[in-house]
Amino acid sequence: MLYTHYDYLELPPGASTTRVEAAYRTLKQRLNGDADEAMVRLIHEAYAVLSDSKRRQGYDEALQRAAAEADAELKATLDEKGAKVTRHVQAVPAPLIAALAAWAA
Secondary structure (H helix, E strand, O other), rough: OOOOHHHHHOOOOOOHHHHHHHHHHHHHHHHHHOOOHHHHHHHHHHHHHHOOOOOOOHHHHHHHHHHHHHHHHHHHHHHHHHHOOOOOOOOOOHHHHHHHHHHHH
8 A cells, every 4th residue: 555745644634734743842852762664764754755845746637647546547447347247127026916916006
């Protein structure tokens, strides 16, 4: 599963710069040497991207493109599967036919 910079800082997309800084400081205090180096690097990179407005804009645009591509791929897959499914008419049981006939009369 792929995570975004927002996930690493535990923020929703579109969070303000102030919230990004606060989340970064909070995570640094919480980890305080208890996390592995890879996680610390990911958090630092997330902060570096999200705290720089130009880098963040490019990152957000890349996320939007990836989401649009994933949506298009899912739609194509669902449309393809939907076209292949054949429907079979099920025989109506005789007791149901009798009950409906009695009810309609």
